[in-house]
Amino acid sequence: MEFDFAAEQPKLLMLMYGLIAFVAVVGGLLVLLDAVPAWFARRREAQLLAASASGAPVPRRPKPREGMFAFFFLLPAVLLLLVGLVVPAVRTVLLSFMDGSSVDWVGFRNYTWMFSEDSIVRVLTNTLVWVLLVPLVATAFGLLYAVMVDRARFESVAKSLIFMPMAISFVGAAIIWKFVYAYRGDGEEQIGLLNQIVVSLGGEPRQWLLDPPLNTLLLIVIMVWIQAGFAMVVLSAAIKAIPADIVEAARLDGVSPWQMFWQITLPSIRPALVVVVVTLSIATLKVFDIVRTATNGNYDTSVIANEMYNQAFRYGQNGQGSALAVFLFVLVVPLVIYQIRNLRKQREG
């Protein structure tokens, strides 16, 4: 395919506007935040100088009204949160009690639909499988890798290799893996890596993404592939932060590598492990791009976020879509609360 810069001119122009606007707004804000306090500081300096020159007592600084001050800085954030988060959340909850075209109230019908319709129950189970498997497997892989490459030769190279998929968008990753799983008929030239391996070992090519529950597991592999790098980086940093004297002491006590891992490394990095698992769980609950790109939820692979999009935006069933969204929200909330409390505890401890 050819890429014609001239033909893309409107897009490039928009991009330029965006960049200029970004520079103008962010630059303006920085200047404001920089100039205003600096002006106050200079005035204060001048006052002090004047006071010391005349020998008069130093004028007392007026007490800043902290409430007003905090309010001033909080206002933009609060406004944005209201417009972008609170209002839509409340509206979604309301819509979830209304019918498809958001006209009549239907009570809990959308919720009973969610838990009684076979295909949706399937969606919920799939999401559960995702949430159980992705954080565990990705963290386990990351941890294993972090321990293995720790202080090894070429550590940084080895780490960048596994970290690289992080740079790929979920959609991009899903497309890459769709090619890996691609299927061509028996006797045809295989274009999918997995089937090519199977064929060269003498097997018959398979339609990997067709049969549940294998297809969901294969999709989970994609997410693990992306996220293992994140787990590895955080855990590797935590391992390196274990105080050297503890490791030294353990060595002197003559622990085996096995004991070292279970009794020194693992307890020491527990907080980091929790952070990784919780973060991955939240990311997994929201998974949408991978499923939509790879199968679009066909062949029994759909998850909540994908079904929510389909119901609300493609099928015009706002009520059912909103109900799914609310359910997803309810699932994420405890994790977020746990995460916040955990972080707070760490900061105090």
Added chain:
Amino acid sequence: MAVFARPRQALAIAGVLGLALSVTACGTGNDKKSDKAGSAECAAYDKYKGHDGKKVTIYSSIRDIEADRLDQSWKAFEDCTGINIDHEGSAEFEAQLGVRVDGGNAPDLAFIPQPGLLKRFVDAGKLKPVGADTKAMAEQNYSADWLKYSTVNGQLYGAPLSSNVKSFVWYSPKTFKEKGWTVPTTWDELIALSDKIAASGTKPWCAGIESGDATGWPATDWIEDLMLRTQTPEVYDQWTTHGIAFNDPKVAEALDKAGQILKNEKYVNGGFGGVKSIATTAFGEAGLPITTGKCALHRQASFYANQWPKGTTVAEDGDVFAFYFPAVDPAKGKPVLGGGEFVAAFADRPEIQAVQTYLASGEYANSRAKIGDWVSANNKLDLANVPNPVDKLSVQILQDQKTVFRFDGSDLMPAAVGAGTFWKGMVDWINGKDTATVLQGIESSWPK
């Protein structure tokens, strides 16, 4: 943190950037001049005049080359009337149109290919009925059948634009000649031909229903075509409006008839594998094995003409061509399944109505058809202006008085079924689920 050593300097930079932004923004206004407005070739557009300098935005699912052709097709209209038509195509049209309308960012006009979706916007009070001029133009140029699809509660909400004929079977005239096969004219002949090809060691049919987030739709076309062939058009109408249940035995009959081909391991799936390979074969690639001789038949709409590799001649004596998907009982008429899009308006400013009227006119249909790869049910469309042979055949079928035309059923149904469970149900069905279970699942999802 002092980002800039001299705040005033930084302030100046920010100011200049802001100024540059606003200046460039002004510089890109569309300076189209309607200098041809008085000339003779513009006489045809006289009745649309009086809106010089006005802008009309159009949103559709048409992209790339086809979108360029659209722009080309109304160029003369723009030049002569001074109306600036701004078309935007999106691959996410169906989902995004709703988002844009709800967000208060509705386009002036939308080319909506699903009467079901059109009705949804009418029910929500978002669409405007067409003006008197458009209505007169539409009634003059399109059959009552066609206008029925964009009529809600007795009000017309837009004239049809382009159309397509879905009841086609693609084949290779070359191969047919070599092997001595003949184009079948009845369902029984079609099955006999399939058996004959299967006996010769080739899988007769190829099929594929994978189509990204629309996976499944090609199979719904099969079912609709067979509903028209096994039932009367009246039953078909009842089916699309839920007058009969989706799991009615009549629907099951049509499904099983389609299964006679699609679920027959001996018949499918040329070049791809077994029956299940239909589910994962991309619809655009599905028919291609015809050119390599791995299969002989592929049921797909007229627009499949765009999918053949470069250098393939589409003609009655060329590499590929299409024949009419035979009726089960030709004595009962010639049922044709098709689709099309409707020009609906979200606002009723005079310049929008002018564009809407123009798009319903015979002049427009002919000017667009000349550019190529386009079919319309507009009865002012001159066959001589249709270059592509399959399009020509489509126009002939659409203009044929004996044709019993019906619109794509899944597009008529509510989106939750027509773009949801029906598609998904077809995927499950190909994947091995039995007819009764699939139909029961679709029936239970029909919005109450």
